[in-house]
Amino acid sequence: MVRVTDRQGDFLLEFTASSRTYVEDEPVIAVARFHYRGTGTGARLYGSSSGPIFFSIEQVDGDIDMTAGGHDDCPPHDFVRGRPLKTAFRKSGGYSFDDPDADFWEAFLADPLLRLPPGQYRLSALVGLHAGEGCDGPLMELRTTLEIEVVAR
Numbered sequence: 748m749v750r751v752t753d754r755q756g757d758f759l760l761e762f763t764a765s766s767r768t769y770v771e772d773e774p775v776i777a778v779a780r781f782h783y784r785g786t787g788t789g790a791r792l793y794g795s796s797s798g799p800i801f802f803s804i805e806q807v808d809g810d811i812d813m814t815a816g817g818h819d820d821c822p823p824h825d826f827v828r829g830r831p832l833k834t835a836f837r838k839s840g841g842y843s844f845d846d847p848d849a850d851f852w853e854a855f856l857a858d859p860l861l862r863l864p865p866g867q868y869r870l871s872a873l874v875g876l877h878a879g880e881g882c883d884g885p886l887m888e889l890r891t892t893l894e895i896e897v898v899a900r
Contacts, residue, residue, distance in 0.1 A: 757785030
């Protein structure tokens with residue numbers, strides 16, 4: 748197992764992958780956990796309705812680049828001490844039908860599992876939440892990045 752963390756104040760973002768090396772078309776198992784570790788029973792923060800945790804992929808030795816994205820609304824998110832929010836890696840994004848890689852992106856985004864072609868990758872889990880209602884308060888940003896390799900069959 749591979750594990751990376753980022754901490755800010757009372758919050759911890761933990762990102763794990765089941766392995767550092769995968770075989771082509773093998774599902775990559777990656778999970779992020781967002782912990783409230785303050786002295787109170789919980790905390791309320793504000794951010795996207797797409798969820799507090801976002802993911803991105805960067806292929807270091809190739810063209811695959813999936814930037815994290817979500818809605819720009821700002822509902823509340825409640826966090827309870829001792830109950831981390833657990834989110835499996837989720838894909839996001841879109842593509843143009845005239846993109847030379849449109850067939851790849853269509854198949855990639857349709858597959859609920861994370862399967863990658865051979866290469867070196869950086870998988871990131873990100874959290875961006877505000878302390879104030881309506882996203883008016885200070886922004887808390889946490890980012891963790893795992894480096895994995897996918898080898899050919």
